[in-house]
Amino acid sequence: MDEKLKNAIQAIRKDYDVDKLTFRGEYSMLVSPENVVDICRQLRDDFGFNMLSSLTAVDYWPANEPRFHVVYQLYSTENNITLRLRVQVPGENPKIPTIEKLYPNANWHERELWDMFGIQVDGHSDLRRILMPADWEGHPLRKDYPLGYEEVQFSFNAEEIDKKKPYVKE
């Protein structure tokens, strides 16, 4: 493990209650939504993580607490190290604070997050749908959003699929 990455992770873990996860030589930290802006600022200012590579989310439906993980991929061009933050977001009224002021390119990524997952981004300057039409209903990348075709009902899953049918809403 890179010395600089180690220092960064240690410093963050000292100040905040976060879990460290490792898989295939990549390091992630599990942080809570209220800390994410402060942690990002610290990583950017003190440890040189000056680029937001990627920002996305994962839906663990039907799990609800937390339902989503928002994934921030940070990169440092000077030290050539990368670190991932995973933010746990509940299924009821999902919400994260914006990091647009720290990383300007988070703007569109967060719009995509709202569009595709319906995760509200607090303090965002322009939270509109980005890929789907403005009057679209639903958030397509959620796991309870059907792929588009009619799901085939069998006796073992008839009720489960019935719940997702559009006429249930009416």
Place this chain on the structure above:
Amino acid sequence: MVQLQEVTFDELKHLVSDRALTGETMLLNMGPQHPSTHGVLRLMLELDGEIIVNCVPDIGFLHTGVEKNMEAKRYEQAEVMTDRLDYLNTIGNNLAYCLAVEKLVELDVPPRAQVIRVILAELQRIASHLIWLGTQSLDLAAMSMFLYCFREREIILDIFESVSGQRMMTTYIRPGGIWRDVSGEFVQLVQDFLEYFPKRIEQYEGLLTKNPLFIDRVKGIGVISAEEAIAQGFTGPSLRGSGVAYDNRKVRPYSGYEEYDFEVPTATGGDVFARYRVRMDEFWQSLRIIEQGLKKLKELDGAPVRSSNHKFVPPPRSEIGTSMEALIHHFKLWTEGFNAPKGYVYVPVASPRGELGVYLESDGSNKPYRIHWRTPSFVHLQALPFLSKGHLIADLVAIIGSVDIVLGDSDR
């Protein structure tokens, strides 16, 4: 029936200046069907005369739900969709996806396959840069360049056809190697291209680099400093045009790029011309890599091109008739695929446009639980308002060309 909801101007008010509300400045819609937007990109422009006050990009016209679709397909089926993302960098998309899957399941790739991957990826880079050069010049009224570039690209597409049977949607690179070994004529075809192409680059340079009509349109246009470019998430030639020598092939090598001798060209202007300079220099570096690749390929003649780990890679056809185990593997792989262990990886590669990153998460089943494509075009497009403010509409056309966007890449 869902009632269509009208999108009113009120929802976009915060994106334009107050002067637009009083009618002092003009709002102009550019696209989505406009030849210089390189696809279906719509721009809402606020204009003061001919000067751009605000630019609001509107994307999503080419959204095909690739990520959602890939989540519903098995790992080997999902790969076919990667070609359809960035249709000028199909080999690169295959490569990024396969590297992610290989990292997830810890699969080794034989050296010969690595070399073929590198050669094809670099040919693809040249082909993609040719389209960029052709369209950028066409936008700036150099019509003949467009025809020349497409002529040269044709040779590369013919090479792809000879190895994979397809000119564009190749799906040639597979998890654990490549589909099959290259055809006998491959080396000769690439060799011919290596001899033919340098003369052409010199010809392009002669037509453009010192051409005052071209220089006037590109120098000092769309300037972005190194710090701003990094903050905006710029990667690839767009970032290198601002003087940052960042290239995933160097900083996080994959497919054996660390064994090749090449340079990362940079330029310092940060303007359209600097980005042009970087891509023109990259032609030469790609040729260098291909040349070294061909030498390596010769040494590895006859070596396997697919991993022998048949839990993930189907066994060769010849074994199926004689080995019971091979038959079982074949049957299992083509009926239910392979299961990837629970976990997540992020794999960035250097696409011709910049950093193409694949975030792949598995829940232990035979389908990707979540796959996210971090595409360079998406990130570069959102910097368009930043780059174009205060310029003329004619300059906007040059700027769009210089960040080299592909709408299939940004809309996914």
